Amino acid sequence: MSSDTNTTFSTSDIAAVAKPYRLQYEEAQESWVLLYPEGMVKLNGPAGEILKRCDGEKTIDAVIRELEKDFEQKGLEKDVMGFLDIALEKRWINLTTPSS
Amino acid sequence: MENTITTSSDHAAQSNAAKPGPPLWLLAELTYRCPLHCVFCFNPVNFANVEKELDTENWLRVLKEARALGSVQCGFSGGEPLLRDDLETLVSEAHKLGYYTNLLTSGVGLTETRAKALKDAGLDHIQLSFQDSTKELNDFLSHTKTFDLKHKVAKIIADHEFPMVLNCVIHRLNIDYIDKIIEMAIELGAECLELANTQFYSWAKVNQEHLLPTREQLVSAEAITNRYREKYADKIRIIFVVPDYYETRPKKCMNGWGNVFLTINPEGKALPCHTASMLPGLDFPSVKDHSINDIWYESEGFNRFRGDAWMKEPCRSCPEKENDLGGCRCQAYMIAGDPAAADPVCDKSPDHHKIQAYVEKAQQPQDKQMTESPLVFRDPKSSRKLDEEGIVF
Numbered sequence: 116m117s118s119d120t121n122t123t124f125s126t127s128d129i130a131a132v133a134k135p136y137r138l139q140y141e142e143a144q145e146s147w148v149l150l151y152p153e154g155m156v157k158l159n160g161p162a163g164e165i166l167k168r169c170d171g172e173k174t175i176d177a178v179i180r181e182l183e184k185d186f187e188q189k190g191l192e193k194d195v196m197g198f199l200d201i202a203l204e205k206r207w208i209n210l211t212t213p214s215s
Numbered sequence: 216m217e218n219t220i221t222t223s224s225d226h227a228a229q230s231n232a233a234k235p236g237p238p239l240w241l242l243a244e245l246t247y248r249c250p251l252h253c254v255f256c257f258n259p260v261n262f263a264n265v266e267k268e269l270d271t272e273n274w275l276r277v278l279k280e281a282r283a284l285g286s287v288q289c290g291f292s293g294g295e296p297l298l299r300d301d302l303e304t305l306v307s308e309a310h311k312l313g314y315y316t317n318l319l320t321s322g323v324g325l326t327e328t329r330a331k332a333l334k335d336a337g338l339d340h341i342q343l344s345f346q347d348s349t350k351e352l353n354d355f356l357s358h359t360k361t362f363d364l365k366h367k368v369a370k371i372i373a374d375h376e377f378p379m380v381l382n383c384v385i386h387r388l389n390i391d392y393i394d395k396i397i398e399m400a401i402e403l404g405a406e407c408l409e410l411a412n413t414q415f416y417s418w419a420k421v422n423q424e425h426l427l428p429t430r431e432q433l434v435s436a437e438a439i440t441n442r443y444r445e446k447y448a449d450k451i452r453i454i455f456v457v458p459d460y461y462e463t464r465p466k467k468c469m470n471g472w473g474n475v476f477l478t479i480n481p482e483g484k485a486l487p488c489h490t491a492s493m494l495p496g497l498d499f500p501s502v503k504d505h506s507i508n509d510i511w512y513e514s515e516g517f518n519r520f521r522g523d524a525w526m527k528e529p530c531r532s533c534p535e536k537e538n539d540l541g542g543c544r545c546q547a548y549m550i551a552g553d554p555a556a557a558d559p560v561c562d563k564s565p566d567h568h569k570i571q572a573y574v575e576k577a578q579q580p581q582d583k584q585m586t587e588s589p590l591v592f593r594d595p596k597s598s599r600k601l602d603e604e605g606i607v608f
């Protein structure tokens with residue numbers, strides 16, 4: 116499985132949760148949620164695992180490798196890129212391209 | 216402040232047997248005091264009866280207990296919450312506990328100093344409302360003073376990097392100026408504008424004949440809104456809420472009774488929504504006497520209309536009941552005279568003709584009405600008078 120060619124960004128970019136969203140784990144709901152003015156999005160398991168690694172420092176590539184290691188799985192790139200594409204469209208995240 | 220609260224969680228309606236989910240949304244109505252006199256104010260008509268407000272200690276305990284149950288959004292509203300000088304203390308505690316904190320304000324009293332203190336306390340968001348801020352409605356319509364104030368406050372909000380949602384209550388007297396309102400919101404740099412048509416509770420119910428727009432006004436306002444939506448799609452999100460009297464199915468009120476919303480009123484009474492205190496025969500507990508856990512899971516008031524076992528016909532056997540759970544209990548009480556009836560907004564309700572009659576009446580010119588029964592502005596004096604007359608809304 117290769118990377119999705121439709122996405123407008125690459126695995127060398129860096130993703131971070133965008134303002135005004137805030138990501139946090141909610142014990143009572145047993146899930147990660149995105150909070151924003153007067154609202155909440157409850158994330159499913161994989162979405163939460165991906166977003167919590169988007170810390171504004173790691174590249175997407177590093178996020179994918181970390182997930183593959185932590186969950187002992189291979190070939191997660193397509194799923195991760197697919198989700199980030201949706202997250203970007205919903206303005207949950209923003210992306211930066213590291214200089215150099 | 217008007218609350219148009221949305222929670223896009225996938226929290227399903229509770230079935231009767233299942234334990235209800237947590238009170239995800241905590242609305243702390245800190246005070247009924249307010250420098251403004253909005254004719255559509257959603258505070259109870261008899262608000263002036265509340266003399267003693269819940270103290271700081273009790274509010275701090277409420278925040279802690281609700282958070283422990285799973286509350287995650289916290290709104291500070293009123294009245295005008297800025298009139299409480301412990302607001303910063305409460306916001307700071309809420310922030311430390313992990314809430315997403317929202318301030319719902321008219322902006323009156325939001326000085327540079329307080330904005331900074333609130334930022335330092337960890338406030339996440341400010342919802343600024345446009346109000347008919349003086350007794351001269353013209354002042355709002357020509358929006359000179361209002362505009363000056365909002366301009367100043369909007370700048371303070373932006374300078375402190377708070378995300379800004381603007382809320383404007385729309386009604387018969389200002390709906391024709393909707394283009395100006397949208398332009399003002401864009402100019403002020405709001406990320407989101409909620410154009411909330413008046414829902415007819417409390418003071419808006421008292422003033423209903425002055426406030427319910429004509430069908431024509433509504434259609435035109437929606438068309439204008441859509442035009443702006445398209446033109447400024449990247450700049451601002453515009454939400455337009457239709458007054459439900461023009462609908463044939465009710466709203467799923469509060470996303471289900473005792474399902475996600477917990478309101479604590481200024482004297483510490485816990486309510487499933489901020490108008491529920493009008494309902495007869497229901498005993499809503501005070502946080503002074505009970506824990507939030509007992510209130511949410513055990514109290515009669517919160518359990519009364521959970522799920523659908525309480526329903527009567529036509530709701531009981533209705534195939535659509537999961538969509539709206541029979542609508543709003545307060546509306547059922549106000550119009551059908553029974554809190555367990557179908558919301559009369561529904562065209563299956565035997566009382567729907569009453570809604571139709573309101574709507575029909577609204578199509579007529581109302582100049583005469585204006586002079587016969589003048590607008591009632593929300594203030595303590597009118598509150599006491601209406602209370603004496605036995606108006607409960």
Ligand code: SF4
Pocket residue numbers: 216217249250251252253255256257258293294295321346593
């Ligand atoms: S008078 Fe206006 S500003 Fe004050 S609480 Fe009522 S609606 Fe809000």
Ligand code: SF4
Pocket residue numbers: 464465529530531533534535536537539540541542557558561562563564
């Ligand atoms: S009959 Fe009751 S449940 Fe059915 S749509 Fe109307 S209000 Fe909702």
